[in-house]
Amino acid sequence: MPLVMSEFRANGLFKNTHFSTIYSAKIRQVKGVHQERERVTLPDGDFVDIDWSYTLSRKRTQKVALLFHGLEGNAQRTYMLAMAKLLIRNGYDVAAVNFRGCSGSDNLLYRSYHSGETDDMRFIIQMIAEKDLYNEIFLYGVSLGGNALLKYAGEKKGIPSQVKAIATVGVPADLKASLEQLNYSENWVYRTSFLVDLRGKYRKKMVKYPELMTSEVYATIKTLKDFDDVYTAPAHGFKNALDYYEKASSFELLPEIELPTLILNAKNDSFLHGDCYPYEHATSSNDLFLETPDHGGHVGFYKRGEFYYSEQRTLDFFEEKTP
Missing domain, CATH: 3.40.50.1820 (Alpha/Beta hydrolase fold, catalytic domain)
Incomplete structure (x- = not known):
């Protein structure tokens, strides 16, 4: 209705x-x-x-x-x-x-x-x-x-x-559908802006948590999904990025x-x-x-x-x- x-x-x-x-x-x-x-x-x-x-x-x-x-x-x-x-x-x-x-x-x-x-x-x-x-x-x-x-x-x-x-x-x-949309070439400016900010936060946290966050892992973060795989998911109790997208979506x-x-x-x-x-x-x-x-x-x-x-x-x- x-x-x-x-x-x-x-x-x-x-x-x-x-x-x-x-x-x-x-x-x-x-x-x-x-x-x-x-x-x-x-x-x-x-x-x-x-x-x-x-x-x-x-x-x-x-x-x-x-x-x-x-x-x-x-x-x-x-x-x-x-x-x-x-x-x-x-x-x-x-x-x-x-x-x-x-x-x-x-x-x-x-x-x-x-x-x-x-x-x-x-x-x-x-x-x-x-x-x-x-x-x-x-x-x-x-x-x-x-x-x-x-x-x-x-x-x-x-x-x-x-x-x-x-x-x-x-x-x-x-969230998965949203990520797919952001991955279209025409939306590069948005995903790049997010990625720059998120990578910056990862670098700051590396100082506090060297046993959990390393420069080697940081170097692998090339996409938003990469970030969710190496930080968002493990830091918040999800198996990986796809598990996070499924369980965190409101749909x-x-x-x-x-x-x-x-x-x-x-x-x-x-x-x-x-x-x-x-x-x-x-x-x-x-x-x-x-x-x-x-x-x-x-x-x-x-x-x-x-x-x-x-x-x-x-x-x-x-x-x-x-x-």
Whole structure:
């Protein structure tokens, strides 16, 4: 049932997937968002940093939105700042979560974060719920963060009653299909950028864990799959990269979701393919709302004005689904 007819229409150069993606990631600017950092100690002794922004309303709000970024992103990425800015203007406090090792400070352990990591997410959401400051909690995830959020929702392990709705954008719900898409020659700039960042993090960790990470292994990392084979999988309990892609993907868990959940994936997203567009799951669900406009690239839903379509759509979805 919830297949959503999108109202988004791209114009001019923004119909081009690469222009909309790169402009949005590298050229767009968002200013005026004040963030206050809170360091949270996790159950295993590691930490994550949360960058808080507070509503511009003079009244204490009962609503908070938690934002989760994409691969090698952070709370200062433009898509995080813009979403935070729109939400605080509309009466929400915002907790922009940096995954382990993504806040500018190296995390403490050999492990870090990955596309299917939900334990840290679950801990943070529960922690904020238990503060008893907010009656309504909303969750927003972009790309990798969106996949993790959908997996969290589908696992249905201890979701606080305050959680009212979830919105996700540019979600690689099938990680293997997403990798296959990124491996197309036309997408070399994206996979190369990710690989440079990930190899850099591997080199830094080599200093701390010489018994687990060596220069010989580092030299073998030529592709994203190589990185997942030699680091992501062993560091997080998977057999290999393919085992990681299978178990960390949210696709199989989508039918289990029982919260109002939006997936906004552009049909021309260079990061997505195949089951990243879960039409059958959405058709048979009362809670999964799938919107697939023709254009938008990867998180590049530009429209004239201060905020993107994806940001306004998220706010509208949260407001519509508030009891």
